[in-house]
Amino acid sequence: MIAVIGAAGTIGSKVLEFLEAWDAAAAPRDFRLQGDEHVDARDPASLARALAGASVCVNCADYRLNLEVMEGALRAGCHYIDLGGLFHMTRRQLGLHDRFLEDGRTAILGMGSAPGKTNLLASAAIRRLGAAPSSLEIWAATRDPAAAGHPLPITYSAQTLLDELRMRPVVLHEGELVEVEPLSGAAKRELPELDEVEAIYTLHSELATLPAAFPSLREASFRLSLSPGLIDKLLALGDELPEPYVQSA
Known part of the structure; x- marks a missing residue:
């Protein structure tokens, strides 16, 4: 059995649809569901009930809960996969490597769209290069027709964004991980099917x-391109955060 934590969310519900197909x-397991399908990922006992009998835990909950859900997967003796951890959480999660190894369990971090597809595409590009890479730029951009006219065309959690x-x-x-200012690194690039986009x-x-996977790298970065004007709208939001729109297939 595959337990999907966060199954009532925007991404979790899609994961559940794919698995059922x-x-x-x-x-399905989610704090918004009732009965046996309810779970509070912050409560070890609740997680234990939610993961009882599962062979795999697919964590689609808020990334802030990744460590709690990983610990729950270890206690339940199941394999683990999630959608990403916003760098700092991912590095903390990597600290559980030895414990999963000792238990003979697999944990795969960041297998959503970005991170996930972006990592696989970067690895494929480096293999095609046929040489040790020194520089890598990842640009993430999309313009979904289903978002046309939507006031806040966000595709995942507003809080995470x-x-x-x-x-x-x-x-x-220069071979070192360094922090830079938020909203910095603005640049423009022509991308297939999207024409020119601006990203930060x-x-x-x-x-x-x-x-770590490609130690020859000296320069690497991730840039995100959002719909024009969306960044200002997001930064102006108060405590009431909107739900993502329904994406096209």
Whole structure:
């Protein structure tokens, strides 16, 4: 059985749909659900009940809960996968490597879209290069037709996106990981199907793993491009954060 933590959320519900379409035995778990499907990821006893009998835990909850859910997976004796940890959380999670290894369990961090696809694409590009890479730039940009006219076209948690914008990004410079100012690194680039986009540095998990995987790197960064005007709207939000819009297929 595959337990999906955060199954009632924007991304978790999609993960659950995919698993069900593949006829996988999936069990939704979320603080918004009731009965046996309810879980409080901050409560070890609640997590234990939610993960009882699971062979795999897919963590789609808020990244701030990643360590708690990982610990729960270890106690339950199941494998673990999540969608990302905004650099600092990912580095803390990597500290559990030896414990998962000792228990014969697999933990895969950051297997969403970004991080996730971005890591795989970067690795594929480096393999095609056929030489040790010295520089790597990751640009993440999308313009979904389903978002046309939407006042806040965000594709995942508004709180996570705000953290990306407000926290100090980390880049690799001259072989060292360094923090830079939030909203810095503005640059423009022509991208396929999107024409010219403008992007800025944001805090992301790719920089927590790719420099270690490819130690020849001297420069590396992650830039995010959002719809025009969206950054100002997000930074002006109060305590009431909106839900992401429904993306197109």
